[in-house]
Amino acid sequence: MADTLHALTALGHAAPETVEIGPYRITERFDVALASIASRKGRDKDVEKAAKAENLPLPGPAAAAEGATWASFWVAPQMWIVEAPFASHEDIVSHLKPAFGDAASITEQTDAWVRFDLAAPDLVPLMERLCNVDFSKAAAGFASRVVVEHTSCYLIKRGQGEVTLYGPRSSARSLLHALETAATSLL
């Protein structure tokens, strides 16, 4: 049996879903590989140097940053989640290890999360109903841990009408339901 295993999205389908509710578009993303990078004790400078060499941005607290291949967002002191295209970086740790060596602890996180990208001309009304982030005041590139309907998520504000929400993969359906319900209530 040499067949490779088929993959299912967090919502349990072969292909990611897109839901449109009025002006709101909710898109499941299945094409992003994730890993956590945490500096080992006293190795901050080595991590910084390695990241620079990889063109991998490591933003400060409450921020996300994008590079050519790599993007990342801050999750804790000296700890980030990095994003890369899944097609080319499925085994994301194997891509990162050579660059960071033993300066950082790196853990695959790709399937720990479901990613929903939210889009609308103005996401403020929706975000007001989802989490306690002061969305209209937050700058593009803002990233924060938030709670959406009892579900712990990471929110990245890409723009006034563009948000990435990472939630626990096992709760993907519940999280989508919460997003759909909030969007519907705004119609």
Add this chain to the structure above:
Amino acid sequence: MSQSNRIAGGQIDRSQTFRFTFDGVPYQGHPGDTLASALLANGVRLMGRSFKYHRPRGPLSAGSEEPNALVHLRSGARQEPNTRATVAELFDGLTATSQNAWPSVKFDALAINDRFNSFFTAGFYYKTFMWPAAFWEKVYEPIIRRAAGLGSLTRQEDPDEYDKGFLHCDLLVIGAGPAGLSAALTAGRAGARVILADEDFRMGGRLNMETLTIGDAAGADWAAGVVAELASLPNVRLMPRTTIIGAFDHGIYGAVERVSDHLATPAAGKPRQTLWRIYSSRAILAAGAIERPIAFENNDRPGIMMAGSLRAYANRWGVAVGDRVAIFTNNEDGLRTATDLRAKGVDVIAVIDARTDGTLLPGIRHLKGAEVIDSSGRLALKTITIRKADGKTETVRATALGVTGGWNPNVNMTSHHRARPVWDEGLQSFIPGDGGPPGLIVAGAAAGHMSTHGALATGQAQAIAALELLGMKAKADTLPKAEDAPISITPKWYVTGGKGRSWIDPQNDVTVKDVKLAHKENFSSVEHLKRYTTLGMATDQGKTGNVIGLAVMAGLTGQTIPETGTTIYRPPYTPVAMGTLAGRSRGKDFKPFRLTPSHKWAEEQGAVFVEVGMWLRAQWFPRPGETHWRQSVDREVLATRKSVGICDVTTLGKIDIQGTDAGAFLDRVYANTFSTLAVGKCRYGLMLREDGMVFDDGTTARMGEAEYVMTTTTANAVTVFRHLEYCRQVLWPDMDVQLISTTEAWAQFSVAGPNARKLLEKIVDQDISDDAFPYMGAGEITIGGTRGRLFRISFSGELAYEIAVPTRYGDALIRRLMEAGQEFDAIVYGTEALGVMRVEKGHVAGNELNGQSTALNMGLGKMVSKKKDSIGMVLSQREGMVDPNGYRIVGVKPVDPKGQLTAGSHFLEIGAEPVMANDGGWLTSKSTRRIWAAISP
């Protein structure tokens, strides 16, 4: 006779007519009406019955402080009890019914209580119904509950949806009267992010109810103009129909927005109400003031209401509550009511003024130094009896009486952090004291500035002050000219001399007599007074009656009112529906679900699921012909024992632990040693709490020199992770350890049974023979080229493995395993079979690791290494915890195989008395195959 009491003017839309019913009788009203104003316009003064005596009641007020006019609003599943008719916005098709009355509000059988009122004084239930004791719960309480009370529940599920949300602002302005509008305008023009919230559907506060002018405009028009300007400012958010219900920590306020309450039913998908959490940098309380009555005998009849409310019904809603109206006042505001009503063409028969000084109203019978001492009218007011300055009494016909004993600044919100208001002698009222919620300042009448000018000026000044603290500069625009009359009030709390009852708190039927009784029985402290008499309880929380109650008590004790003290207000400001607090968290949406990677496949197999925390796990997999779960579970166990069984164990917590100190870290958090574990091996670990009790268990594998993967129980996945983070960040910050949860990242399946290896060999690309992959081995593998992990561990007593792949491949893996397992009759087993097998193996789980168990109790004492220090090691060695005769986990098998024991059963010698001394331990877990794990001493 439609709207017989409707008069000219008001802010209602007469071009449209709404039809509604009250107690089944059809009436008409207009947009802009409340239920109370529309009923009063139709000549309906009787709207309910009182709590205890079932006295006829009509509205006392025109606002949210209303204690009397409580109704069931709507019908069927949407029926809501205790709705204040004074704030229920009229809509076409509205239905309402009176409550606490049988068979009808006009003829209420329980009005007999009023005849026996001497038996129902304050605290009567503390003194009566005492014997026999057994009667209290079964007899007395049900009777009292049926006889007393407010509205009733339908016991049907609420069909509406409720939302919640989060808002942020520089300045939250609570109340859109003159002070609030002035504050919002000042801050809004300065560019601050402002939220202006008001419980009313029309902003303007008292300006909508008065004939006062601001500048050259009528007050209501000025308010409308300001609201229009605020609406045009992008930095200002107007929130009508929104009640700020509480001041919480760090500038956070709770708000209930009645999104759809003014509609017959919410639009599809729309919430009925939204509970907002407002994060404010600063807040201004501009909640105005609430008028209070003067108590006199039989002052609770429908038609007797606050003078300011009588004026409001005329000015805002174009309603004359009665055709012959009298005013009873101790302050200048009462005269304003008389003047306004007369200007509206209402027959003002007399102003009974308790004051002896001041000027007389021209053209109105103005009785100085007089009091109203009684009233009559079975279902509504017919006459009032006046005692004039010379002591002579006179009874006159009146259909409405406006009473005013002064105005209480609405200090409610300032008390939410336990600050007590302070007494203002000039106002004869409490005003906000120091120590209110940080960041909250007060303006206008709520702060004791009772004139319109005072409201405008303080609203502006407080907005400037609030913004200055935020580093923003606001401009003090020239204020428009407005009324600035001084306060003229002579304290008058209740009328003395009569023998009847004078109501202080009409909602709870608390009278002056009740306060006197409380004093007589030494319940003189304000807190005792409240609880003994129920003064200030229930839906209105004493907004109109509290101060009078205190004043009566002060008179009895010989103390001043401030010496007597006051109870303080707590959130919520007005009642909040339980549904609003629950929001979307109800029914199947009560909490999010977590689905395992094999969920879809398990659904296809008809699995029966069980909620384990938030996880939905397959409990067993019924097959055709199986009629009882035991059959399914027994089959799953036997098949696993005989050949091979598969179970989704993804729910077990998985924590990635890396760093040069990872091994040393694990040595400290586990009772046994992990730093010596070889790479590519795993080990069972036992984790203790600080107090030495067992916390959690699981296997941890060493995947690299500085890399471990810890497995926790499903139940403790989060708590163990939190514990490790605490250890890492707080206890040993110098250790080089990094943690992250990977529970969700990997789909993991247990493959157990004699044919487990044979099955896995068919799908795993690498050699996993006993030599290549020995017991307790751990390593990376591939399955048809897909990355995976394999652990050779067993909790069921058989040859067993756990195989993991990235979660997206979990569905494919279970299908691949089942396909490959066909030749071995492989089955998938659920949590019940898992439980059976672990009990048979003697492996402890949640039932045993219940926080009261030591490692020794569990037969795992030797796992606690004394060669190193670890959390809980020292305390696990306490005398009582190493008792050689202490509890031990043992296996138990009934002598009689037909015997039934349930978990929790205690063991006794046959014939022994069931007392603790004879306790032989208890059954902790029961398996379906009649072997139990138990603890015995």
